[in-house]
Amino acid sequence: MLDRDTMVIVLIVGCGGLATVLGSVLSQMNAPEVQQSTMSRPLEKKAISLEHVPLATGDEPVEKLFVQAGCPVCHTIPGIPGAQGRQGPILVxxxxxxxxxxxANYQGQATTEREYILESVLNPGAYVVPxxxxxxxxxxxxxxxxxxALDKIADYLEQVMDPV
Ligand code: HEC
Incomplete structure (x- = not known):
């Protein structure tokens, strides 16, 4: 016969062992789910939403639209306050x-001035300004x-004349 103290020890060790086994079974069951919900799914969502974050809807006033789209960082745009960038040509x-x-070097698809403007924004490599x-x-x-937004940009840019 086991005495009382020994039985208590056996009980405690037994429970500990059971808890360990149960714990590892449970964590294995949860593992794929945990991995999916904390890693791949939110990352995927983030990538998709970032790719489609719009810079401008087209409902904002044209000055604001240019600023939101970042054009003034590189371009001087007459009539747009603060648009004095120098990396690209003045937009006239x-x-x-x-x-x-x-x-003679133009090899893009545009046939009208408006198409040229849209092409320059959508596909800047079609013609690189000398x-x-x-x-x-x-x-x-x-x-x-x-x-x-693209329409508004084209509407504005096609009427800007060189001030000099
Ligand atoms: C990081 C700098 C940069 C930003 C931002 C930028 N551009 Fe440009 N852009 C350039 C450079 C450099 C060129 C000249 C080289 C080329 O043709 O690709 C250019 C060329 C152009 C042209 C052709 C100009 C011409 O005289 O033929 C247009 C139109 C234009 N950009 C419009 C825009 C608009 C509209 C935006 C904002 C939606 C914008 N760009 C944002 C750098 C920039």
Whole structure:
């Protein structure tokens, strides 16, 4: 016969062992779920939502739209307060768009000045303005600007004439 103290010890050790086994079974059962919910799923969601975060809806006033889209960082845009960037050409497409289309090196798809403006925003590599670097202007504006925003940008830019 076991005495009382020995029985208590056996009971405690037994329970501990059972808890350990149960614990590892439970954690194995939970493991895939935990992994999915804390790792892959939120990451996927984040990647998808970031890719589609719009810079502008097109409902904002045009000055604000340009600022939100970041164009003034690189471009001087007459009539847009604070737009004095120097990385890209001054945006006076009312004066320059027809010259770009007439350039013998122009190999884009645009046939009208408005198309040239839209192409320059959506596919900057289609024609690189002489004297300026390629691959500086972001190539993702097509994913970040709504059709309405693009329309507003084109409406504005096609009427800006060179002030000098
Ligand atoms: C990080 C700098 C940068 C940003 C931001 C940027 N651009 Fe540009 N952009 C350039 C550079 C450099 C060029 C000239 C090289 C080329 O043609 O790709 C250019 C060229 C252009 C042209 C052609 C101009 C011409 O005279 O033919 C247009 C139009 C234009 N950008 C519009 C925009 C608009 C609209 C935005 C904002 C939605 C914008 N850019 C944002 C750097 C930038």
């Amino acid at each position: 497409l009312g004066s320059t768009a027809h010259e770009r289309l007439a350039d 004297g300026y670097p390629d691959r500086v202007m972001p190539r993702w504006y097509g994913q970040k600007l709504s059709a309405k």
